[in-house]
Amino acid sequence: MAAGNPILQIDNITLAFGGVTALNGISFDVAEGEICAVIGPNGAGKSSMLNVINGVYVPQEGRVVFKGQDCTRMRPRQIAQLGMARTFQNIGLFQGMTVLENILTGRCMKIRSTWLEQGLNIGRARREEVENRRAVEEVIEFLHLQGIRKTPVGKLPYGLQKRVELARALVAEPTMLLQDEPMTGMNLEEKKDMSCFALEINREYGTTIVLIEHDMSVVMDISDHVVVLDYGAKIGDGTPDEVKNNQDVIDAYLGVTH
Amino acid sequence: MIYRETGTFITSYLEDRKLFPIPFDKWAMAVFMLFMVFVVPFIASDYWLAAHLIPILAYGTAALGLNLLTGMTGQLSLGTAGFMCFGAFFTFNIMLRSPEWMNLPLAMMLAGSVTGVIGIIFGLPSIRIKGFYLLVSTLAAQYFALWFFRSYPYFLNYATATVTLPDHHFDFYGIGDVFGVDMASFEAKYLMSLGVVSALALFAKNLMRSATGRNFMAVRDMDIAASVIGIPVIRTKMLAFFVSCFYCGVGGALFCYAYLQVLGIRTFEMNRSFEILFMAIIGGLGSIAGSFYGTVLVYEFPILFSWAGDYLFGGAFDTAVVDNVAKITYGILIIALLIREPGGLAALWATAKQKLRTWPFPH
Numbered sequence: 001m002a003a004g005n006p007i008l009q010i011d012n013i014t015l016a017f018g019g020v021t022a023l024n025g026i027s028f029d030v031a032e033g034e035i036c037a038v039i040g041p042n043g044a045g046k047s048s049m050l051n052v053i054n055g056v057y058v059p060q061e062g063r064v065v066f067k068g069q070d071c072t073r074m075r076p077r078q079i080a081q082l083g084m085a086r087t088f089q090n091i092g093l094f095q096g097m098t099v100l101e102n103i104l105t106g107r108c109m110k111i112r113s114t115w116l117e118q119g120l121n122i123g124r125a126r127r128e129e130v131e132n133r134r135a136v137e138e139v140i141e142f143l144h145l146q147g148i149r150k151t152p153v154g155k156l157p158y159g160l161q162k163r164v165e166l167a168r169a170l171v172a173e174p175t176m177l178l179q180d181e182p183m184t185g186m187n188l189e190e191k192k193d194m195s196c197f198a199l200e201i202n203r204e205y206g207t208t209i210v211l212i213e214h215d216m217s218v219v220m221d222i223s224d225h226v227v228v229l230d231y232g233a234k235i236g237d238g239t240p241d242e243v244k245n246n247q248d249v250i251d252a253y254l255g256v257t258h
Numbered sequence: 259m260i261y262r263e264t265g266t267f268i269t270s271y272l273e274d275r276k277l278f279p280i281p282f283d284k285w286a287m288a289v290f291m292l293f294m295v296f297v298v299p300f301i302a303s304d305y306w307l308a309a310h311l312i313p314i315l316a317y318g319t320a321a322l323g324l325n326l327l328t329g330m331t332g333q334l335s336l337g338t339a340g341f342m343c344f345g346a347f348f349t350f351n352i353m354l355r356s357p358e359w360m361n362l363p364l365a366m367m368l369a370g371s372v373t374g375v376i377g378i379i380f381g382l383p384s385i386r387i388k389g390f391y392l393l394v395s396t397l398a399a400q401y402f403a404l405w406f407f408r409s410y411p412y413f414l415n416y417a418t419a420t421v422t423l424p425d426h427h428f429d430f431y432g433i434g435d436v437f438g439v440d441m442a443s444f445e446a447k448y449l450m451s452l453g454v455v456s457a458l459a460l461f462a463k464n465l466m467r468s469a470t471g472r473n474f475m476a477v478r479d480m481d482i483a484a485s486v487i488g489i490p491v492i493r494t495k496m497l498a499f500f501v502s503c504f505y506c507g508v509g510g511a512l513f514c515y516a517y518l519q520v521l522g523i524r525t526f527e528m529n530r531s532f533e534i535l536f537m538a539i540i541g542g543l544g545s546i547a548g549s550f551y552g553t554v555l556v557y558e559f560p561i562l563f564s565w566a567g568d569y570l571f572g573g574a575f576d577t578a579v580v581d582n583v584a585k586i587t588y589g590i591l592i593i594a595l596l597i598r599e600p601g602g603l604a605a606l607w608a609t610a611k612q613k614l615r616t617w618p619f620p621h
Contacts, residue, residue, distance in 0.1 A: 076486045
């Protein structure tokens with residue numbers, strides 16, 4: 001998808017945990033409608049970067065601007081309301097609930113009825129349940145989850161859990177989707193599926209995607225824009241081809257004698 | 259084949275959300291409720307109503323309240339009896355100090371709401387602390403309640419230890435006189451309790467199958483993920499405390515009004531909290547029906563065991579010994595149950611239903 005104006009601006013972010021600097025003066029832009037991959041060796045600060053973007057961590061310095069609004073100090077929920085959804089590296093599903101219930105939680109921001117209406121099961125509450133169910137079913141169909149609707153998520157294999165998590169993020173109808181290692185631990189087939197889903201989401205809904213991934217062939221194939229982190233600093237930023245030929249990036253990945 | 263779901267076709271999302279998707283379940287529940295309302299009051303003796311059915315209903319409400327908080331939302335609480343104490347005392351005071359138009363169910367709802375607000379106050383620490391540390395905070399509620407009502411005898415109408423609850427509190431706009439029923443009789447108290455408990459259980463069930471219930475469970479299972487997808491975690495926890503303490507408060511009111519007939523502080527000591535916690539755990543954390551299964555088991559088993567012990571060995575051994583052995587046996591049984599099925603009776607029942615569905619051809 002063609003890249004438009006920047007929808008997300010990361011401006012000079014510095015994040016430290018005590019004496020450890022996880023992110024050091026990082027800046028980059030994500031254009032509207034693109035797929036942006038954040039890559040880097042282990043411990044480079046990729047997941048911290050996502051956590052800063054959606055408000056789980058508050059950086060010591062710098063600004064995060066999403067859709068023209070400074071959301072550096074917003075709570076995760078406020079940022080979610082702006083239209084940002086996310087999946088986790090270690091599966092953030094609610095293990096005690098079924099697939100359907102898990103995905104339905106993704107619609108929580110669309111609920112207008114109060115808990116009293118829901119407890120009495122009247123009017124608005126009933127209507128909303130049906131509307132939300134319809135939206136959820138669309139996503140279930142999109143991600144081919146029909147057969148496991150009523151299964152508790154804890155009983156599902158890893159690859160499917162990742163897909164359920166993606167579904168939960170999608171039903172919120174986000175303008176931006178953050179994916180933390182969506183394909184880790186998957187076999188080739190599942191990786192292909194996940195890549196296709198990412199591309200389809202991007203094309204069909206125009207969702208901007210920021211993803212962290214270790215599989216370079218996937219990254220180079222699907223992303224429009226690659227940001228490379230190493231030891232909390234940005235060492236590369238550009239199209240996949242530019243990054244591939246960047247000497248710093250090659251050094252970071254292959255190691256270099258000093 | 260005893261229990262089957264074939265022939266039931268779901269054709270709309272609304273149908274898929276029904277409380278009883280299988281017609282057999284629906285009819286069984288309807289028959290059960292009709293039996294409880296129209297048959298039990300006429301066949302059960304006062305002893306059965308007063309010493310078995312009514313306390314089970316009262317305990318069950320409190321256990322359900324605790325289950326909403328601990329089982330559904332994952333916030334541990336040991337303040338159950340404290341919250342029951344608030345509910346009972348406030349109900350009594352509302353009945354005592356209100357004009358004529360007040361009635362007992364309404365007073366219970368009001369007292370429950372006040373208890374809910376108190377619950378929110380004691381639940382505030384849950385914003386920052388979790389698990390066992392939260393237990394300490396809710397424990398404070400338990401002790402605060404006892405201290406508060408001991409310090410301010412006004413709430414007990416300046417009685418020394420207990421107040422006998424007057425019969426006219428049960429009067430419901432003279433409806434008893436119209437039908438010639440004694441509203442303070444055990445039958446009437448039983449029916450009132452049953453009505454209150456059924457309404458509350460249905461409300462809880464509805465809440466749990468809608469957005470609020472999913473928010474509760476999401477906060478229980480993973481609160482970080484919950485906040486990232488946009489669930490207001492703090493508000494959800496506070497709501498859980500409110501609803502839970504509302505139920506506990508009403509449970510406490512039923513406990514005094516319908517079961518004990520007297521109001522006193524000693525009713526709501528610490529061990530009552532434990533008792534209700536056991537009911538919720540044994541019945542199945544996170545299950546509404548389970549709260550009642552657990553209540554029946556925890557309440558009835560000691561009675562059953564000591565009765566059986568008396569019957570079998572009554573002549574041969576000292577009664578106290580038999581009683582203690584019965585308690586030990588009961589404890590071992592509970593442990594065995596929880597090892598075998600950590601989900602409690604509710605999970606056991608779900609497995610049984612699954613088996614019945616395929617019986618007699620399980621493969």
